[in-house]
Amino acid sequence: MKLRFRDRIALFNTLATAVATLLVFLAVYGVVYYSAFQHLDQDILNEQEEVAANLHWKGDSLIIYRMPEWEENEHQQVEVNPTFLQAVDINGQLVFRSANLQSEYFLFHPNLEQPRFLNSQINGKRIRLGQFPIRNEAGLILGQLTIGVSREESAIVLNNLRFTLLITFPLVLVVLYFATSLAAAKGIAPVQQLINAASGIDDSNIETRLPLPAHRDELYQLATTINELLGRIEAGMRREKQFTADASHELRTPLSAIRGTLEVLIRRQREPGHYEEKIRQVILEVDRMGQLLSQLLQLARLETRPGQFPLETVALAPLVKEALAQAGRAFPGKRFQVSVHIPSDAVAMADRSSLFIILDNLLNNAFKYSRPGGTLEISWDAEAPSLAIADQGPGIPPEHLPHLFDRFYRADASRNSSVPGAGLGLAIVKKLALLQQIRVEVHSTVEAGTTFRLFFPSDTLS
Amino acid sequence: MRILLVEDESSIANFIKEGLEEEGFAIDVAYNGKEGLQMALGYLEEYDLLLLDWMLPGLNGIEICRQVRKENPQIPIIFLTAKDTVDDVVFGLETGANDYIRKPFAFDELLARIRVLLRTRDGGHHNFTSGDIEMDLDAHQVTVAGEKVELTQKEFALLEYLLRNKGRVCRRTRIIEKVWDIHFSHDTSVIDVYINFLRKKLDRPGQPSFVETLRGVGYRINEEQ
Numbered sequence: 001m002k003l004r005f006r007d008r009i010a011l012f013n014t015l016a017t018a019v020a021t022l023l024v025f026l027a028v029y030g031v032v033y034y035s036a037f038q039h040l041d042q043d044i045l046n047e048q049e050e051v052a053a054n055l056h057w058k059g060d061s062l063i064i065y066r067m068p069e070w071e072e073n074e075h076q077q078v079e080v081n082p083t084f085l086q087a088v089d090i091n092g093q094l095v096f097r098s099a100n101l102q103s104e105y106f107l108f109h110p111n112l113e114q115p116r117f118l119n120s121q122i123n124g125k126r127i128r129l130g131q132f133p134i135r136n137e138a139g140l141i142l143g144q145l146t147i148g149v150s151r152e153e154s155a156i157v158l159n160n161l162r163f164t165l166l167i168t169f170p171l172v173l174v175v176l177y178f179a180t181s182l183a184a185a186k187g188i189a190p191v192q193q194l195i196n197a198a199s200g201i202d203d204s205n206i207e208t209r210l211p212l213p214a215h216r217d218e219l220y221q222l223a224t225t226i227n228e229l230l231g232r233i234e235a236g237m238r239r240e241k242q243f244t245a246d247a248s249h250e251l252r253t254p255l256s257a258i259r260g261t262l263e264v265l266i267r268r269q270r271e272p273g274h275y276e277e278k279i280r281q282v283i284l285e286v287d288r289m290g291q292l293l294s295q296l297l298q299l300a301r302l303e304t305r306p307g308q309f310p311l312e313t314v315a316l317a318p319l320v321k322e323a324l325a326q327a328g329r330a331f332p333g334k335r336f337q338v339s340v341h342i343p344s345d346a347v348a349m350a351d352r353s354s355l356f357i358i359l360d361n362l363l364n365n366a367f368k369y370s371r372p373g374g375t376l377e378i379s380w381d382a383e384a385p386s387l388a389i390a391d392q393g394p395g396i397p398p399e400h401l402p403h404l405f406d407r408f409y410r411a412d413a414s415r416n417s418s419v420p421g422a423g424l425g426l427a428i429v430k431k432l433a434l435l436q437q438i439r440v441e442v443h444s445t446v447e448a449g450t451t452f453r454l455f456f457p458s459d460t461l462s
Numbered sequence: 463m464r465i466l467l468v469e470d471e472s473s474i475a476n477f478i479k480e481g482l483e484e485e486g487f488a489i490d491v492a493y494n495g496k497e498g499l500q501m502a503l504g505y506l507e508e509y510d511l512l513l514l515d516w517m518l519p520g521l522n523g524i525e526i527c528r529q530v531r532k533e534n535p536q537i538p539i540i541f542l543t544a545k546d547t548v549d550d551v552v553f554g555l556e557t558g559a560n561d562y563i564r565k566p567f568a569f570d571e572l573l574a575r576i577r578v579l580l581r582t583r584d585g586g587h588h589n590f591t592s593g594d595i596e597m598d599l600d601a602h603q604v605t606v607a608g609e610k611v612e613l614t615q616k617e618f619a620l621l622e623y624l625l626r627n628k629g630r631v632c633r634r635t636r637i638i639e640k641v642w643d644i645h646f647s648h649d650t651s652v653i654d655v656y657i658n659f660l661r662k663k664l665d666r667p668g669q670p671s672f673v674e675t676l677r678g679v680g681y682r683i684n685e686e687q
Binding site: 252253256259263281285 | 473
């Protein structure tokens with residue numbers, strides 16, 4: 001059975017209290033029981049002293065002097081505080097008994113050495129007995145004296161007490177259970193409020209926050225923690241939404257251009273040259289879509305990739321040369337100086353193919369933005385160790401630098417510009433660098449150029 | 463009919479301009495928000511319709527729409543955008559746009575929507591007549607005494623502008639602005655060339671020309687007596 005939190009608290013609380021209450025009740029009962037009989041035993045001892053003063057013996061036979069006191073009421077009747085007396089000799093032969101005993105006989109214990117007290121009954125009345133050995137001067141046991149007093153009253157008191165305790169025990173527990181359950185419910189009411197508020201939050205109202213409790217307690221902390229979590233989820237969702245919107249915009253644009261261009265083209269007969277020109281434009285747009293799709297795929301694969309790339313020692317000079325050749329093929333018309341300062345023995349810790357993609361992206365950007373007559377400089381600093389790619393392009397205004405590596409972010413913000421690209425290249429660079437423990441820094445001065453610097457993890461192999 | 467197109471994506475702007483020009487519209491293109499707003503507000507009287515992309519560098523289409531609406535509550539505005547959720551459409555229309563076309567779109571649909579908006583603006587007028595010349599904008603055809611006449615798009619656009627302004631003087635500079643585009647050379651002699659084409663196709667021998675030349679000023683189609 002599944003218990004609610006409040007019921008669980010109430011149950012545990014009640015169980016704990018049940019044990020404690022039981023102990024207390026037992027102690028109370030024990031103390032009352034003990035003190036009740038101690039009282040009776042004291043009465044019996046007093047009586048025994050009195051009787052003992054009237055006991056005599058000759059040889060080994062008991063002689064009892066009849067005392068006027070024995071004619072007292074308490075020894076005659078059985079109703080009100082009777083005191084029973086019985087003396088027997090060593091063989092158990094009755095020497096004397098009080099009138100109220102009538103024909104009753106208290107059991108004789110022949111081997112009794114020490115006084116003892118016990119509960120018994122006589123004629124259906126509950127009594128307390130004290131049995132004492134009767135000794136002569138030599139300490140020889142001559143007989144046995146038994147004194148009985150009524151314990152009816154004590155028994156009633158004890159009975160009442162037991163009854164009261166037994167009745168109140170479950171009653172206390174039941175009341176306690178419900179009281180605790182109520183208290184617990186009240187105690188966790190703010191939690192319930194948090195649950196209600198939190199369960200009302202889904203994708204559509206993720207910007208909602210939980211109301212904060214008035215007191216700065218654990219619940220307050222819980223609510224703020226959940227709110228912070230919600231904030232991070234919301235930011236992530238917004239990023240994803242923005243990304244999807246950007247991606248769809250970037251894909252729809254060439255698609256719209258292709259469709260529209262072809263549609264307008266076939267609206268009427270045209271010169272062959274016109275067809276050729278339009279088809280070339282369409283091919284460019286298709287290429288643009290293809291490149292965008294492969295970048296999106298690359299990014300998606302990197303996003304879901306678990307763990308780091310295994311690093312190896314990569315010779316930089318040939319890799320840079322290869323990347324330069326590839327970038328050169330992508331921008332056949334560009335004319336500017338390229339100067340490479342990388343010693344032939346320069347190596348870095350990286351994943352070779354990922355590093356190549358990074359270089360390819362950075363060099364593509366550098367080629368895109370380099371202006372005729374400018375210089376593209378690629379240099380290696382073995383101390384850092386770092387690789388710098390510095391162009392003398394138009395530079396990037398400082399306000400754009402923090403977003404440079406965001407997906408679909410383009411500093412020039414104009415798709416009409418002569419510079420192609422969707423703004424995914426640097427996002428890919430950032431992701432790849434992260435997976436190889438490469439730190440990327442960018443410095444840029446407007447109208448002077450931009451430098452990207454790759455800081456490699458220090459070479460632990462050498 | 464003169465349309466301002468604000469679109470940052472040149473590949474899209476190109477085909478829209480080309481296609482609409484072939485349909486007889488004069489198209490000006492602004493490639494970013496700022497330029498678009500300047501052109502829209504600067505020549506608002508000249509434009510019959512605005513085509514706005516939503517996401518633009520600098521200043522977005524929504525903002526341009528708002529600013530234009532402050533100046534002119536009537537001019538038809540169509541949003542042309544890759545944003546396609548219902549919320550986007552509603553937001554776009556609430557900003558003051560008359561219509562909303564999602565990219566990618568069919569060019570014919572764009573054309574049809576432009577014509578609908580212009581027709582609505584004209585109070586449902588889509589036929590113009592002068593003498594025995596009749597122009598049906600829906601069918602995009604011209605007849606003289608019931609006989610169909612083939613016109614090029616420019617000829618059609620020029621005739622449409624003259625007919626729309628029947629009884630009023632059409633100044634040469636206005637004709638250039640409305641029928642050709644704003645970047646067209648200041649040489650207005652091209653108008654005379656096209657007027658000649660029209661006269662050859664529409665005039666009856668022995669009768670006065672359908673259009674009157676106002677030397678140094680422009681042209682006018684006169685109201686019937």
